[in-house]
Amino acid sequence: xxxxxxxxxxxxxxxxxxxxxxxxxxxxxxxxxxxxxxxxxxxxxxxxxxxxxxxxxxxxxxxxxxxxxxxxxxxxxxxxxxxxxxxxxxxxxxxxxxxxxxxxxxxxxxxxxxxxxxxxxxxxxxxxxxxxxxxxxxxxxxxxxxxxxxxxxxxxxxxxxxxxxxxxxxxxxxxxxxxxxxxxxxxxxxxxxxxxxxxxxxxxxxxxxxxxxxxxxxxxxxxxxxxxxxxxxxxxxxxxxxxxxxxxxxxxxxxxxxxxxxxxxxxxxxxxxxxxxxxxxxxxxxxxxxxxxxxxxxxxxxxxxxxxxxxxxxxxxxxxxxxxxxxxxxxxxxxxxxxxxxxxxxxxxxxxxxxxxxxxxxxxxxxxxxxxxxxxxxxxxxxxxxxxxxxxxxxxxxxxxxxxxxxxxxxxxxxxxxxxxxxxxxxxxxxxxxxxxxxxxxxxxxxxxxxxxxxxxxxxxxxxxxxxxxxxxxxxxxxxxxxxxxxxxxxxxxxxxxxxxxxxxxxxxxxxxxxxxxxxxxxxxxxxxxxxxxxxxxxxxx
Amino acid sequence: xxxxxxxxxxxxxxxxxxxxxxxxxxxxxxxxxxxxxxxxxxxxxxxxxxxxxxxxxxxxxxxxxxxxxxxxxxxxxxxxxxxxxxxxxxxxxxxxxxxxxxxxxxxxxxxxxxxxxxxxxxxxxxxxxxxxxxxxxxxxxxxxxxxxxxxxxxxx
Numbered sequence: 001x002x003x004x005x006x007x008x009x010x011x012x013x014x015x016x017x018x019x020x021x022x023x024x025x026x027x028x029x030x031x032x033x034x035x036x037x038x039x040x041x042x043x044x045x046x047x048x049x050x051x052x053x054x055x056x057x058x059x060x061x062x063x064x065x066x067x068x069x070x071x072x073x074x075x076x077x078x079x080x081x082x083x084x085x086x087x088x089x090x091x092x093x094x095x096x097x098x099x100x101x102x103x104x105x106x107x108x109x110x111x112x113x114x115x116x117x118x119x120x121x122x123x124x125x126x127x128x129x130x131x132x133x134x135x136x137x138x139x140x141x142x143x144x145x146x147x148x149x150x151x152x153x154x155x156x157x158x159x160x161x162x163x164x165x166x167x168x169x170x171x172x173x174x175x176x177x178x179x180x181x182x183x184x185x186x187x188x189x190x191x192x193x194x195x196x197x198x199x200x201x202x203x204x205x206x207x208x209x210x211x212x213x214x215x216x217x218x219x220x221x222x223x224x225x226x227x228x229x230x231x232x233x234x235x236x237x238x239x240x241x242x243x244x245x246x247x248x249x250x251x252x253x254x255x256x257x258x259x260x261x262x263x264x265x266x267x268x269x270x271x272x273x274x275x276x277x278x279x280x281x282x283x284x285x286x287x288x289x290x291x292x293x294x295x296x297x298x299x300x301x302x303x304x305x306x307x308x309x310x311x312x313x314x315x316x317x318x319x320x321x322x323x324x325x326x327x328x329x330x331x332x333x334x335x336x337x338x339x340x341x342x343x344x345x346x347x348x349x350x351x352x353x354x355x356x357x358x359x360x361x362x363x364x365x366x367x368x369x370x371x372x373x374x375x376x377x378x379x380x381x382x383x384x385x386x387x388x389x390x391x392x393x394x395x396x397x398x399x400x401x402x403x404x405x406x407x408x409x410x411x412x413x414x415x416x417x418x419x420x421x422x423x424x425x426x427x428x429x430x431x432x433x434x435x436x437x438x439x440x441x442x443x444x445x446x447x448x449x450x451x452x453x454x455x456x457x458x459x460x461x462x463x464x465x466x467x468x469x470x471x472x473x474x475x476x477x478x479x480x481x482x483x484x485x486x487x488x489x490x491x492x493x494x495x496x497x498x499x500x501x502x503x504x505x506x507x508x509x510x511x512x513x514x515x516x517x518x519x520x521x522x523x524x525x526x527x528x529x530x531x532x533x534x535x536x537x538x539x540x541x542x
Numbered sequence: 543x544x545x546x547x548x549x550x551x552x553x554x555x556x557x558x559x560x561x562x563x564x565x566x567x568x569x570x571x572x573x574x575x576x577x578x579x580x581x582x583x584x585x586x587x588x589x590x591x592x593x594x595x596x597x598x599x600x601x602x603x604x605x606x607x608x609x610x611x612x613x614x615x616x617x618x619x620x621x622x623x624x625x626x627x628x629x630x631x632x633x634x635x636x637x638x639x640x641x642x643x644x645x646x647x648x649x650x651x652x653x654x655x656x657x658x659x660x661x662x663x664x665x666x667x668x669x670x671x672x673x674x675x676x677x678x679x680x681x682x683x684x685x686x687x688x689x690x691x692x693x694x695x696x697x698x
Contacts (some may be wrong), residue, residue, distance in 0.1 A: 070658045083660050087666050096655055127679070130683075190683045191678070191680075192679075323642040325643055328650045
């Protein structure tokens with residue numbers, strides 16, 4: 001039996017110079033994106049393996065809260081979206097929101113989880129001003145779903161460095177959100193707004209299978225896209241709809257896991273990566289200087305990613321979990337469980353599974369399989385939500401050429417204008433027309449880009465009409481271009497002599513003049529060729 | 543005439559009460575209630591050792607529960623409560639599913655996702671001791687400590 005394939009644990013490459021001792025690290029240096037000293041080789045830093053697990057709190061996209069029917073709109077007037085239950089006034093009882101349950105089930109199905117048909121709610125006790133009841137209703141021990149798996153994509157420096165990775169989802173549970181507190185340092189007080197208190201959250205707990213801030217960030221990016229596609233969360237991290245807690249520790253491979261520290265409420269992708277990288281380095285520094293990493297909760301600086309200890313760092317929190325006595329178990333059904341009579345009030349897993357939209361990972365796979373494009377290109381198209389229009393147009397055209405045009409021109413213009421196709425829908429046939437004209441050399445690339453910009457500004461424009469009106473057709477007539485080139489050569493003796501001496505950069509001057517003279521409509525390939533021929537001819541004569 | 547009716551009432555009462563007794567007797571049979579109270583003495587040796595409450599534990603419990611009991615009477619009361627609860631350890635629960643609520647088999651009602659509550663700011667804020675611009679005012683919360691930079695960002 002041959003030996004199993006071995007790869008460098010950090011960069012995943014197979015290399016002949018791989019050190020096959022227990023270390024399994026290659027001789028490569030870190031890339032510049034890694035903040036560790038770039039001259040350090042992987043095998044010298046084998047000392048430390050970071051281990052990261054994430055807890056993602058995604059606010060469920062629903063009209064009302066999890067256990068009360070108060071509004072959930074972001075930014076509402078202070079304390080105006082608070083029901084009596086949310087303020088923990090005595091005499092109130094929780095009433096579960098059906099939509100939140102459905103959102104939990106749909107998300108769990110998309111994450112490939114095992115749905116628990118009977119789940120229970122628990123109380124998690126701690127004292128804080130933004131938690132009026134003194135406890136949070138959550139699902140600690142018998143959650144709605146366990147044991148899923150999510151595939152995400154991690155980009156590298158080059159297009160070909162893209163990797164698909166997977167992580168185990170340990171648990172998905174429904175829980176209440178707490179209120180929002182603003183800290184007034186000047187007056188030494190906190191201001192509490194309970195509008196958010198009681199909103200439904202899905203807490204998604206991953207196994208500690210990440211080993212870098214970049215992996216964690218890639219995962220959250222793809223998870224966010226999944227949730228937005230499913231419609232169960234609006235993914236607006238800036239509004240706090242998606243918050244991440246990271247549990248970070250370091251250890252030497254082969255040795256037991258180190259003590260972990262937790263960083264809470266990371267709410268942007270960039271600060272997620274920066275903060276995790278900082279915390280890894282901080283822990284390494286603490287251990288190497290003889291200290292001990294404390295199991296504590298730390299907060300972070302938004303700009304620098306530095307982590308800071310919070311005030312009560314010495315005390316271990318004991319949440320005193322107990323079953324929520326006011327709520328019987330939550331039961332989910334398959335249609336086959338209840339035959340005969342109509343049961344409109346129950347949640348059926350089959351119905352939700354039937355109505356699931358196509359998931360991003362599947363769309364990516366479909367594009368790769370149906371058209372043979374690379375994972376990078378497929379991932380890009382799906383991330384920018386362009387797959388429908390792409391599939392509509394690519395089926396009748398040359399795949400490689402059209403894909404490159406689609407990504408480098410169409411999508412690039414969208415991104416440059418900071419727009420999405422949902423915001424300004426250009427009819428597919430117009431994009432197809434522009435591409436076809438470009439392919440047949442009737443318009444050049446610059447004109448194509450300008451046309452896209454025009455259509456983005458006003459999608460009712462007909463590109464054919466526009467080209468005719470603005471006279472944007474490409475000039476392909478060799479005779480006409482030759483005349484033009486002769487004129488330009490006569491007007492630029494210095495550039496011509498530079499070219500003759502072998503300074504190829506002087507061609508740029510000639511090309512620029514040609515572009516100006518033709519109003520950017522000349523066929524640059526032909527012009528370039530004509531210039532070279534004319535100069536060669538004049539050299540022959542001289 | 544009246545005394546015949548009276549006799550009839552008395553007779554039917556006797557039949558009723560006998561029927562009721564038989565029902566009660568059958569009920570008792572179903573629930574296996576003993577006729578006389580049965581008392582089980584618990585052997586003190588079967589109980590776990592008495593829990594030791596040192597200062598740090600008491601402080602931790604006070605902090606977690608926000609109950610001030612760090613005096614002789616309070617600690618004694620807590621100790622006796624723990625001792626009383628220790629008797630549960632003697633009960634054999636092998637193979638039994640824990641019962642969390644007598645409502646175990648009730649259907650959990652799922653409400654439609656319609657906004658019907660809230661929009662009662664005045665009522666919500668009515669009991670607050672201090673209010674500022676519609677916010678509840680509380681003592682300062684868990685704020686990160688601003689530390690001097692002990693660790694060089696670029697690594698040692």
